Amino acid sequence: MTNDRRHIVSMKDFTRDEIDFILERAVTLETLARSGRSDILTGKILALLFYEPSTRTRMSFETAMLRLGGSVLNLGSKEASSIVKGETLADTIRVISTYSDAIVLRHPSEGSARMAAEFASVPIINGGDGAGHHPTQTLLDLYTIKKESHLDNLDIAIVGDLKYGRTVHSLAYALSLYGANITFVSPHQLKMPEQIKGDLKAMGARVSETENLDEVLDSVDVLYITRIQKERFPDPTEYNKVVGAYKITGEHFDSVREDMIIMHPLPRVYEIDSSVDNSPHARYFEQSFYGVPIRMALLTIVLGVDV
Amino acid sequence: MIPGKELRVHPIRDGTVIDHINAGQAMNVLKILGITGSSSAVISVAMNVSSQDIKYKDIVKIEDRELEDKEVDKISLISPNATINIIRDFGVADKHRVELPEMVESMVKCSNPNCISNTNEPVTSKFEVKKDPIRLRCIYCEHVIEENIAEHLI
Structure with a gap:
């Protein structure tokens, strides 16, 4: 695997070689994950779009981005966003794509991350889609x-x-x-x-x-x-x-x-x-x-x- | 008339004969074609006819109509051995077996009620088609439909 994978949607998209590549990359980054901060992703913005509660997934993504020197954009509460006005996920994804360099999505519907990847102009990482995947x-x-x-x-x-x-x-x-x-x-x-x-x-x-x-x-x-x-x-x-x-x-x-x-x-x-x-x-x-x-x-x- | 070769239905001048339909699927083929009791089309249906290839088969004849590609694809999902005979002026102008497409779009409704394709999002259903036996896998939620496919046709 190389650096050209764009979206992380389902484990079924991965070969063993690709998984090994990711695990090796994690080994390289583990010391930094425990403490400190680098400038590897300085200037990059990660949007966290969580339509369902999460502690570990949301906070560990946030920590990961901060350790790499990047910034994080949070959806905040659903009640304070356009979601309550009935905006579709597809529209939200198109808009958030223009604000960020990558999006982590957690959504209650199965297949939502796959659909989001169709509409996004930046990489989508599936943070859990209903009873579907959590790669x-x-x-x-x-x-x-x-x-x-x-x-x-x-x-x-x-x-x-x-x-x-x-x-x-x-x-x-x-x-x-x-x-x-x-x-x-x-x-x-x-x-x-x-x-x-x-x-x-x-x-x-x-x-x-x-x-x-x-x-x-x-x-x-x-x-x-x-x-x-x-x-x-x-x-x-x-x-x-x-x-x-x-x-x-x-x-x-x-x-x-x-x-x-x-x-x-x-x-x-x-x-x-x-x-x-x-x-x-x-x-x-x-x-x-x-x-x-x-x-x-x-x-x-x-x-x-x-x- | 040669014994055993009697005609169950008369030949048609123009139209389509769908042959080698899996026994029991003729009514679903009519549903795919949008043919209801109130339509004026001239239709002949033969069910559970003996067949050399598949033991028993159904046959549907429709006068003055040729099928659209999407209709043929839908028939292939419930009857992958069906043959389509285009009849013009009492002759067979074209005959071909249906072909299972690798992907079907806007033809099948995902049976997972929590699938994103069953919401108000601007997407249509898409399924990958696997053969022997036919299995449809939703490209969004990966739910698999392998039984009673006709019930899920849109």
């Missing part, structure tokens, strides 16, 4: 695995809501490019869709699934936990039962691999007990930080700046 989350997940474990010959268990979770579909897709051995762990109501499993196998992933978390704990390099949303369960009793069965506590670590790591895209609710936070296996806060070097790497790439 910068996937890239920071891959970066975490690369830094804290290993991407080659990886054994990973992905746990939680695998039916609706937007991040896990993209992550599983990207891991299949690395030939990972993936075990999906979920209650039967939230299983990974058959069609996606078929696609993953066709791409080279080794895929298996179970409802029992204990079956996989001692054999994986990475335990990737996701949130199970209450609204997916019509019956609250059923929800409580499922959440209890997939909750990670210190008791789970007796037989795990010494270098096994636990990841979570955050925010967590009940999935990981706070007693796990100080365990040598916990990596979810470091994972959150890795969003900064990854987003710095992406900003330099879409803006065509060599590092």
Whole structure:
């Protein structure tokens, strides 16, 4: 991959070589991501167009741009913008394109980033489109695995809501490019869709699934936990039962691999007990930080700046 | 008359014969062509006719009308083996099999209610078409339609 990628919309647009290029760029920028400021993107303006709440994605993009010496333009509240007057996203994108050098978009409709890329005259970075894609989350997940474990010959268990979770579909897709051995762990109501499993196998992933978390704990390099949303369960009793069965506590670590790591895209609710936070296996806060070097790497790439 | 070769419907002077339609899809073909009970066009429909190639097939004959490219593309989505015979003065002036396009635009409504193509944004639906079996992937939300495609035609 070179510096000519314009938009970051879906992980399906990327080859393994392109992903490796981004991860390597993030390695180069990681020291700067931790502290300091450079002039790599001085004079460049990044517009943050968030139609939905966000803490980590919005603030890490902001941090990334500031560390690179650029400036940030925020939409502010929807109520104070023309969105409440009924302006289309297409028009908003055309206008914001003239104010900025790149746009990060989070929008509740699936496919909004792809559409925005059609109307924008500057690069669009998808910061999450409804239940669709969140490619910068996937890239920071891959970066975490690369830094804290290993991407080659990886054994990973992905746990939680695998039916609706937007991040896990993209992550599983990207891991299949690395030939990972993936075990999906979920209650039967939230299983990974058959069609996606078929696609993953066709791409080279080794895929298996179970409802029992204990079956996989001692054999994986990475335990990737996701949130199970209450609204997916019509019956609250059923929800409580499922959440209890997939909750990670210190008791789970007796037989795990010494270098096994636990990841979570955050925010967590009940999935990981706070007693796990100080365990040598916990990596979810470091994972959150890795969003900064990854987003710095992406900003330099879409803006065509060599590092 | 040779046994087994009796004509189910009469030949037409000018118009189109759509042959090798997947059995059961004739009514959807009429829908694609905008033919309703109130239209004045002369139409013949044969359903579940024995066929050497696909066991059973449907046939639609329309008098005094030749199809538009977009109509043919839509038929290909629900019946990829259909053949289009253009009839002029009782003769076959042109005969060709429908061809599945690689991309269809403004023909199919995305079945994902939360897709950006189902909002008031100034975009039309676009789908990539995959063959064997036919799968339509929305280029916006990547939702896949592979069953009951006729129900999603615009």
